[in-house]
Amino acid sequence: MSLGEFELIQRYFVRKPDDWPGHPQLGHSQVCLGIGDDAALLELPPGERLVVTTDTLVAGRHFPHDAAAVDIGWKALAVNLSDLAAMAARPLGVTLNLTMPEANESWLAAFARGFWGLADIADVPLIGGDTTRGPLSVTITAIGCVEESVALKRGGAQAGDLICVTGSLGDAGAGLALAMSSAEMAGISDDDRAYLLDRLHRPMPRLLEGAYLRGIASAGLDISDGLLQDLGHLLKASNVGAELAVEQLPLSEPLQAYAATSSAALLQVRRWALSAGDDYELLFTLAPARARLLPQLRYTVIGKITPTAGLRLTAHGKPWEHDSLAGYQHF
Numbered sequence: 001m002s003l004g005e006f007e008l009i010q011r012y013f014v015r016k017p018d019d020w021p022g023h024p025q026l027g028h029s030q031v032c033l034g035i036g037d038d039a040a041l042l043e044l045p046p047g048e049r050l051v052v053t054t055d056t057l058v059a060g061r062h063f064p065h066d067a068a069a070v071d072i073g074w075k076a077l078a079v080n081l082s083d084l085a086a087m088a089a090r091p092l093g094v095t096l097n098l099t100m101p102e103a104n105e106s107w108l109a110a111f112a113r114g115f116w117g118l119a120d121i122a123d124v125p126l127i128g129g130d131t132t133r134g135p136l137s138v139t140i141t142a143i144g145c146v147e148e149s150v151a152l153k154r155g156g157a158q159a160g161d162l163i164c165v166t167g168s169l170g171d172a173g174a175g176l177a178l179a180m181s182s183a184e185m186a187g188i189s190d191d192d193r194a195y196l197l198d199r200l201h202r203p204m205p206r207l208l209e210g211a212y213l214r215g216i217a218s219a220g221l222d223i224s225d226g227l228l229q230d231l232g233h234l235l236k237a238s239n240v241g242a243e244l245a246v247e248q249l250p251l252s253e254p255l256q257a258y259a260a261t262s263s264a265a266l267l268q269v270r271r272w273a274l275s276a277g278d279d280y281e282l283l284f285t286l287a288p289a290r291a292r293l294l295p296q297l298r299y300t301v302i303g304k305i306t307p308t309a310g311l312r313l314t315a316h317g318k319p320w321e322h323d324s325l326a327g328y329q330h331f
């Protein structure tokens with residue numbers, strides 16, 4: 001690479017006091033030793049467990065070859081922090097492995113802007129990484145901590161528990177359809193289009209929401225592959241079934257507006273909410289008596305856990321079936 005690895009890391013991924021006056025990256029007390037030595041040293045709070053997760057995004061597979069670098073930087077970090085949120089963990093730091101065909105400085109600057117845009121919001125330091133030459137791919141490993149007894153796991157849902165989600169569902173699915181020009185969404189405003197694309201490209205990991213669920217939710221995970229698939233994982237791990245009310249699925253204002261335009265649009269919106277991935281909201285189960293312990297969290301109840309395996313969808317109390325269920329059969 002024309003730009004040496006050391007130079008590249010210094011320029012885009014190491015923050016110096018002069019560049020970033022007062023920046024929190026320079027004051028993370030859990031980082032005893034960050035970038036610059038053979039490895040980082042982290043301090044783990046007493047009584048907590050280390051939480052580790054990693055994800056690779058490959059050009060042409062997880063994002064198009066011409067995807068904006070700023071979005072790749074944000075999303076690669078977001079999907080990893082979302083997995084920490086899904087464990088109700090607090091982030092301690094992340095590592096970044098970047099494989100690029102060439103050290104293109106304008107691409108790197110945009111990638112770093114997206115990466116730091118979210119890292120700053122989540123207040124998470126970059127503690128190490130690696131750069132290599134090759135087809136474009138980004139691997140991030142996120143390291144966090146949580147007390148074992150309050151970590152949010154997939155097993156643990158009990159019959160009678162409420163099934164809940166944070167935020168709204170289907171936005172990223174609609175955003176992807178817009179990005180691929182596979183959906184018309186006639187009459188959608190420029191603002192709504194921008195909102196849906198933003199939800200696709202810049203998911204916000206629900207770290208704060210995950211923290212609220214510590215020791216309160218009975219089970220949980222993040223919705224990366226679509227509600228039905230991810231709920232399937234939770235049901236399997238908990239050895240229970242579920243009933244979902246499709247009319248309760250939380251929809252953003254843009255999707256509500258679109259769903260109101262025709263019955264075909266409503267079906268499409270429900271399909272996105274049930275089956276499209278990339279929303280990165282938290283799905284969790286909650287004993288009804290514990291709901292009062294979450295006054296500060298905004299979430300929507302979309303169904304309840306049943307004792308026997310299987311998933312039943314209803315609309316206004318009546319059985320509701322369509323091809324979204326086909327995807328669920330794989331699990």
Ligand SMILES: [Mg+2]
Binds near residue numbers: 082083086221222224
């Ligand atoms: Mg996950």
